[in-house]
Amino acid sequence: MTDAAKLTFHVPEPELRPGDTPDFSHVTIPQAGSVRRPEVDEHPQEIRDLAFSIIRVLDREGRAVGPWAGTLSDAELVEGLRHMMTLRIFDNRMMTAQRQGKTSFYMQHLGEEAVACAFRKALDPGDMNFPTYRQAGLLIAGGYPMSKMMCQIYSNEADPLKGRQLPVLYSARDHGFFSVSGNLATQFIQAVGWAMASAISGDTRIAAGWIGDGSTAESDFHAALVFASTYKAPVILNIVNNQWAISTFQGIARGDAGTFAARGHGFGIPSLRVDGNDYLAVHAVAKWAAERARRNLGPTLVEYVTYRAGGHSTSDDPSAYRPKAESEAWPLGDPVLRLKAHLIATGAWSDERHTQAEAEIRAEVIAAQKEAEKIGTLHTGRHPSPREMFEDVYAEMPPHLLRQRHETGF
Amino acid sequence: MPKCRRTSCASATRRGSDMARMTMVEAIRDAHDVAMGRDDKVVVFGEDVGYFGGVFRCTAGLQAKYGPSRCFDAPISESGIVGAAVGMAAYGLKPCVEIQFADYMYPAYDQIVSEAARLRYRSAGEFTCPIVIRMPTGGGIFGGQTHSQSPEALFTHVAGLKTVVPSNPQDAKGLLLAAIDDPDPVIFLEPKRLYNGPFDGHHDRPVESWKTSPLSEVEEGWCPIPLGRANVVREGGDLTVLAYGTMVHVALAAVAESGTDAEVIDLRTLIPLDVDAIVASVRRTGRCLIVHEATLTSGFGAELAALVQRNCFWHLEAPVLRVAGWDTPYPHAQEWHYFPGPARIVENIRAVMEA
Numbered sequence: 001m002t003d004a005a006k007l008t009f010h011v012p013e014p015e016l017r018p019g020d021t022p023d024f025s026h027v028t029i030p031q032a033g034s035v036r037r038p039e040v041d042e043h044p045q046e047i048r049d050l051a052f053s054i055i056r057v058l059d060r061e062g063r064a065v066g067p068w069a070g071t072l073s074d075a076e077l078v079e080g081l082r083h084m085m086t087l088r089i090f091d092n093r094m095m096t097a098q099r100q101g102k103t104s105f106y107m108q109h110l111g112e113e114a115v116a117c118a119f120r121k122a123l124d125p126g127d128m129n130f131p132t133y134r135q136a137g138l139l140i141a142g143g144y145p146m147s148k149m150m151c152q153i154y155s156n157e158a159d160p161l162k163g164r165q166l167p168v169l170y171s172a173r174d175h176g177f178f179s180v181s182g183n184l185a186t187q188f189i190q191a192v193g194w195a196m197a198s199a200i201s202g203d204t205r206i207a208a209g210w211i212g213d214g215s216t217a218e219s220d221f222h223a224a225l226v227f228a229s230t231y232k233a234p235v236i237l238n239i240v241n242n243q244w245a246i247s248t249f250q251g252i253a254r255g256d257a258g259t260f261a262a263r264g265h266g267f268g269i270p271s272l273r274v275d276g277n278d279y280l281a282v283h284a285v286a287k288w289a290a291e292r293a294r295r296n297l298g299p300t301l302v303e304y305v306t307y308r309a310g311g312h313s314t315s316d317d318p319s320a321y322r323p324k325a326e327s328e329a330w331p332l333g334d335p336v337l338r339l340k341a342h343l344i345a346t347g348a349w350s351d352e353r354h355t356q357a358e359a360e361i362r363a364e365v366i367a368a369q370k371e372a373e374k375i376g377t378l379h380t381g382r383h384p385s386p387r388e389m390f391e392d393v394y395a396e397m398p399p400h401l402l403r404q405r406h407e408t409g410f
Numbered sequence: 411m412p413k414c415r416r417t418s419c420a421s422a423t424r425r426g427s428d429m430a431r432m433t434m435v436e437a438i439r440d441a442h443d444v445a446m447g448r449d450d451k452v453v454v455f456g457e458d459v460g461y462f463g464g465v466f467r468c469t470a471g472l473q474a475k476y477g478p479s480r481c482f483d484a485p486i487s488e489s490g491i492v493g494a495a496v497g498m499a500a501y502g503l504k505p506c507v508e509i510q511f512a513d514y515m516y517p518a519y520d521q522i523v524s525e526a527a528r529l530r531y532r533s534a535g536e537f538t539c540p541i542v543i544r545m546p547t548g549g550g551i552f553g554g555q556t557h558s559q560s561p562e563a564l565f566t567h568v569a570g571l572k573t574v575v576p577s578n579p580q581d582a583k584g585l586l587l588a589a590i591d592d593p594d595p596v597i598f599l600e601p602k603r604l605y606n607g608p609f610d611g612h613h614d615r616p617v618e619s620w621k622t623s624p625l626s627e628v629e630e631g632w633c634p635i636p637l638g639r640a641n642v643v644r645e646g647g648d649l650t651v652l653a654y655g656t657m658v659h660v661a662l663a664a665v666a667e668s669g670t671d672a673e674v675i676d677l678r679t680l681i682p683l684d685v686d687a688i689v690a691s692v693r694r695t696g697r698c699l700i701v702h703e704a705t706l707t708s709g710f711g712a713e714l715a716a717l718v719q720r721n722c723f724w725h726l727e728a729p730v731l732r733v734a735g736w737d738t739p740y741p742h743a744q745e746w747h748y749f750p751g752p753a754r755i756v757e758n759i760r761a762v763m764e765a
Contacts, residue, residue, distance in 0.1 A: 128500075160536075161532065161534045162534045164532055164534065169532070171533040171534070171536050173533075173536045173537060178537065179529060179532055179533035181524060181532075183525070186496075186520060188493075189489065189493030189497070189521075190493050190494070190497035190525070191497060192493075193494030193495060193497025193498045193501075194497035194500055196497070196498060197453075197497065197503045198501060200453060200479045200480075200498075200503065201503070219487075219517065220489055220490075220520075222487075223487045223493060223494075224493075226485045226490060227490050230485055392530050392535050393530070393531055393569050393570050394530070394594050395530070395538070398681070399682065399685065400682065
């Protein structure tokens with residue numbers, strides 16, 4: 001017999017649920033410019049504090065301040081703003097297309113546009129991303145044709161993936177974009193393997209892995225960190241913390257304490273936390289991590305603190321599990337509006353130019369959509385032949401598949 | 411006298427080339443050496459694989475010869491090993507990785523099934539996955555449930571994978587060379603009971619060595635055996651016995667003991683499967699027995715039985731029977747009651763013959 005008190009079981013809960021008033025006062029947001037910028041070769045032990053803060057460049061007035069500022073020219077920033085606006089309008093059109101029955105499924109990036117768009121500009125040609133389903137910004141910022149993306153979404157005859165993949169699970173090797181898997185976290189360790197291969201081959205190219213806050217709970221996340229730290233792989237390991245894993249708040253993967261970035265400490269991997277809604281900060285940190293990788297200093301773990309303003313996918317309804325106005329209360333603001341305000345403050349942009357750019361971009365997106373829809377949508381127009389179903393299972397079709405294809409009459 | 415024939419990597423045109431006597435371990439090591447020597451894209455890694463050369467010694471000497479960037483130790487993380495290999499293959503390398511025991515592959519199953527097997531398909535050929543995943547398989551070594559399993563059916567059920575099970579040193583070398591050269595992922599299951607000698611299932615008899623077996627003659631250099639071709643290891647007219655891996659030797663012993671003139675086919679590759687060789691034989695003999703070490707239910711034997719009845723129904727004179735491991739986990743003390751040894755096979759040969 002024992003006098004010990006009964007054990008209790010702990011299940012973390014978000015502070016707020018539907019019906020509550022959004023409140024992020026518990027989220028500590030450091031002042032822009034207040035976090036130091038260490039040398040890229042500083043010992044990981046000396047920069048542990050960077051995993052508990054948030055690197056920010058844009059302040060409330062839209063000024064770029066502090067040691068992480070200055071990695072991009074005004075012209076580059078205008079380009080970055082256009083990329084984010086393009087992604088948002090693209091998303092908007094495709095969300096509508098899904099509701100119109102032109103495709104089965106879509107996943108938007110609302111609120112997270114800065115992360116992939118800015119990151120893409122920190123890489124060199126030939127570098128390889130291993131993205132999740134929410135990094136289409138890598139394609140938009142990399143100049144991948146929007147009509148091709150839409151053909152994939154519509155699974156039409158011009159779909160580069162021949163109608164085999166769920167919408168948005170793109171693949172674009174020449175654009176440094178690895179085939180997106182529907183299974184979570186598998187790509188994180190694959191990015192490390194790609195980077196190991198680059199180092200084994202004496203190459204100069206680096207890799208970037210992507211994962212969401214919820215998927216850091218997968219064992220492949222830990223495998224990636226083990227391999228990356230063991231072999232000092234030239235890889236940037238990106239965690240996009242958008243607060244929500246479908247309906248599950250980030251506390252379920254992370255526990256009540258610590259940060260996702262701090263998970264890197266046990267592996268001796270330099271780990272940084274950055275304002276994911278700050279285009280300049282994302283770019284600066286990505287640049288820093290890319291330089292580390294390229295100088296053979298090994299991996300970097302980066303947590304992008306952002307907020308998934310939309311649903312997880314077109315099959316999701318966030319009002320069922322979080323307060324309705326929560327995204328508006330999110331203290332890191334909107335990435336498009338913040339960069340716009342900065343460019344207006346520096347004189348490189350104006351409200352008029354913004355309105356004009358929006359109209360131009362919308363016209364571009366609509367033109368791409370028309371081009372794609374001319375070929376077909378999920379249930380209309382021209383589609384890949386059922387023959388394609390049997391191709392690419394193997395390099396050469398084995399006899400049993402040939403027989404099965406004959407049975408279908410194709 | 412049983413009629414024995416052995417067609418292998420050593421085709422007629424190659425009969426003149428140099429041969430060496432090797433165990434299966436040495437043959438596998440030699441295949442690595444030949445593959446790494448002719449293509450610097452081939453990299454080899456796994457648990458204990460680098461400096462030490464693997465717990466079964468299949469990669470011994472490779473790190474010393476090719477350096478630690480071509481052959482190295484991996485953390486104890488099977489999903490990490492296969493996941494990293496998928497990334498390396500996407501880059502353009504040809505990784506040949508070792509999972510220390512097939513029983514340990516389950517953490518890597520997602521990477522094998524959802525990633526390696528489907529990468530070519532889902533990217534419409536943009537990314538491919540030319541990797542080899544080697545793993546010691548099967549029992550007969552008192553390995554208990556975690557060092558004895560035969561999980562081949564978990565791979566043959568997956569579109570996009572090829573699955574190979576060699577039964578002798580020459581085949582192990584030739585098939586491994588073909589697997590490494592293959593543009594798609596290959597699961598290479600090495601019957602661990604055959605690593606150092608043939609095994610006919612008579613566990614109470616002295617251990618045999620490959621050194622005294624004619625099957626240990628291994629061709630030197632580059633000698634791939636094409637995947638998808640079965641090998642008729644014994645010609646006969648009474649019935650057809652289908653087997654692979656360790657069970658090829660056990661089946662041969664059982665056939666000899668049964669006094670029947672059976673044809674024994676070593677499948678060598680399960681996917682792609684040499685259906686023509688199976689069908690031709692069964693249509694001639696009219697009887698078929700399938701032997702594997704893996705558990706019976708949903709085992710690869712079920713697929714073989716379905717193929718045989720579909721293609722040979724009007725030629726069959728008896729039901730197709732299967733001899734397999736029981737549907738239990740692989741036991742330790744009861745190993746020889748579990749293992750489908752010669753006695754069980756003889757019994758089933760008689761059943762097929764008398765039906």
